[in-house]
Amino acid sequence: MAEKIPYIVESNGNERVDNYFWMRLSDDQKNAVSPDDQTARVLAWLNAENDYAGAVMKHTGSLQEKLFGELRERIREDDETVPYLDNGYYYHTKYFSGKEYAVYYRQKAGTDSAVVILDVNILAEGHDFTGIAGTTVSPDNRLLAFGTDHVSRRQYSLQIKDLDSGELLPDHIQNTAGMAVWADDSKTFLYVSKDPETLRAATVMMHRLGTPVSEDKIIFHEGDETFSVQLGKSRSKKYIIIVSSHTLATEVRLVEAADPGKDAVIFEPRVVDHLYSIDHLNEKFYIWTNSGGAKNFKLMSCPVNRTRMTHWKEIIPHRPDILLENFEIFDDYLVVNERIKGLSNLRIIDIENNSGHYLDFGEETYTAGISINPNAGTTMLR
Template sequence: MQAPIAKKIEQKLEKHGDIRIDNYYWLNDRENSEVINYLNQENEYTKAILQPTEALQTKLFEEMKARIKEDDSSVPYKLNGYWYLTEYQKGKEYPIHKRRKDSLENPDEILFDVNTMAEGHSYYQLGGISMAPNNQLVSFGVDNVSRRIYTIQIKDLTTGEILSDKIENTTGGSVWAADNKTLFYTRKDETLRAYQIWKHKLGTKQEDDILVFEEVDDTFNAFVYKSKSRDYIIIGSSSTVSDEFRYIPSNQPDAEFKIFQKRERDLEYSIEHFGDSFYIQTNKDDAFNFKLMKTSVEKTEQENWIDVIPHREETLIEGFEIFKNYLVIEERTNGLLQMNIKAWDNSTDYYLPFNEETYTANVGTNPDFDTDILRYGYTSLTTPSSVIDFNMNDKTFEIKKEQVVIGDFDKENYISERIWAEARDGEMVPISLVRRKDTPLSAETPLLLYAYGSYGYTIEPYFSSVRLSLLDRGFIYAIAHIRGGQYLGREWY
């Protein structure tokens, strides 16, 4: 069978006085019958070329699927008096979202059975679940087209009724004010850029909603969230090199948003609230690897910011989590992520211990402000993903869940390590790799090398049960942590 050839139709695209010729611009018309016909030809060609491998494809698919636990559930987390969890049932495609009041021993309350909701739809995505402070109302977003454009609706959990409120063309997420009547949400423009923040009052039509912020600079994206303390509604607007935030008290939904710090080119920052201060992760004063600062809730402009954790050239601050008694900082040094735990009263300051040569760790879901338990995730190329609760007082660990790999998987059969390769300009690039113990590390061994570097996005060394089908056939799998990501800090990006 001959490979199909897409015809060329010259299209001139002019930008900034430069003309670019795109001969295949016509292929972006998804309603064009010629485009659909060409795509069908490509699919038929692919099927014909791969026909000799169909038996292997089936074998690999069944092998990979057999390792996956179909009936599974998330680790419950507690928020405002309820335990929340998500469950998957064997043979069903979609999750079931549920909660239990006060104790995990209490019966389930079904929030959403997405399997039922998705009936009759060829595509269905539910997201942006947001609980009102009174625990009786929940907002959620639905996309049944697969365009990442969601319609927000509201469910009354006391009656099970979906209210008449319908908010179209959103990112799906929404934030409740403290009055249990006001929702803030984000809308998209025709390019799917999030650019407007709107305010909706329960029981009203969308055309009555009030625009509270519009980002007119198309290099910025807008978003809205509630501080972990639940005291503030915060609007953010971010570009590649600049950020700007606005805020109001969550119990004053009709107040006018106040600018935290006006945007300045090359000034990046993010904010979180605790007590009488805002805490700020920022690159202010050329802190290219970021530092942590704080300022009074009354004086938020940058001239009032003071250092909490100063800038360090060898360590990238990736994020922070605030608890009533502790501050947790996510740091990356020499490519490895660490968690620094500091008591507010300065009584303790230490790092979580991680023992593997190459691994991934990240702060997990920690919505409860008043707790001494830090939940974090851990995985490596040989260790299945785990959810771990760490008591920051007595330094004890409890593995709440480790990814189940069905079959004869034994992580002791595999080796992971980190090596360094010299790039053309002399820079040493780290590579995380994994293989079976009986697979030789040699130039003759088949290798699948993956790399991605862009936008500061770091590819972490993570476990994959699918990958075992390669490793068990004598492959080495490697991830090159190339520049463009932030594996070795902001300068690596």
């Protein structure tokens, strides 16, 4: 049993007792070459627990090896994804036998050869663990932003790679959520900085290439500790979307990709029990929402200059027997992911005449969902 040492934790004006606070180690303690007294105590307890588990489970050793072997045989070591077209380039990833991590490729449309843009196996050299997040290419196709985590805390360092020279730029940002969202100029991006203690995704920052990270501008800070922040970009590429969310509420803010330094504008203020997400294409916002008691969600739209709920118009009503899970908008079509009697269904709706049909998968049971579709003008769905 771990030793109990009472410690008073203060949060939001409240106090609670944490008997195991002594086990919390800082990043400096975790990365130190020589453990201090606290780290040594924590390691001693972990090693004792591992020894105990090993002794109790010793008789299952051969079974564990058998199960591990069976599961591994089901995974192709030399696998690759289907390429997708984005801004004139096809992108895909590959895995190779004997390698632990993916290799990212891209191929210019109309050419025959793909080029490696990121080999995670190289980044992982010398590390026990490597995680990659948020690989995003700049609008001019020249720069790749990506986040790396070598500790397994989802605390990513943002790096920028010049895809022409293959070199990493000096811009290196620590303690982020791992994703950069590019502005139109391909020189500026927004990212989310994490609280160094709680690791809550809390603050949206703006960075300009070639400038010190210390000069990065705060675009938005989420002051409510029960909320966390995410970033995205609209289908139209016109807006950077800031989402503040917790279990029971959502609030979206918008920043123009052409002018990312401007103040973020609230789309619809947060209200307890209201969950929503938005997208934008062809001068219209689309809203997935549970407003008005729509437990299974409904789809609505509004003009660009009137985003408050009073201006929302219904596209797909709430239905008590159908769960609207998500949606994807295209220039001519709207694709919605609906769950009916436990099964996922994809419905294609013609935006011009509002006619629609469901994709027939020819099976009684199956799993279906919307994949990567970066090109809004396509007539093919992934």
